[in-house]
Amino acid sequence: MIALGIDLLEIDRIRRSLESPRFCSRVFGPQELEQLSARGFPPQSAAACFCAKEAFSKALGTGVRGFLLTEVQLLREPSGRPYLSLSGSALRLAEERGWRFSVSVTHTKQYAAVVVAAESKGE
DSSP, X not given: OOEEEEEEEEHHHHHHHTTOHHHHHHHOOHHHHHHHHHTTOOHHHHHHHHHHHHHHHHHHTSOSOSSOGGGEEEXXXXXXXXXXXXXXXXXXXXXXXXEEEXXXXXXXXXXXXXXXXXXXXXX
């Protein structure tokens, strides 16, 4: 492991923000929106997606700068396993460092948390 990022969020904060179409279009990527919509847009899942973007930025060491939030998507395989899908500047920053990312997601009724680990592609 090279770097680690973590984020924790109160689900109620996202629940209120989800009422704004502008918020959703600025934060969630197209595949995220598709997966969230297919599941009825559960606030805890939307909060986890938001946390993943923050945790990614912390692992990267940039904070939320140099890429768009929509370029970092928390997606799920058919098995339910979460993974990060990067595009645009987020992908470029990861490739420049030669990093790949692992992600772990959890939530309760009140909180969502995500841990992102960065590791060298060469390891």
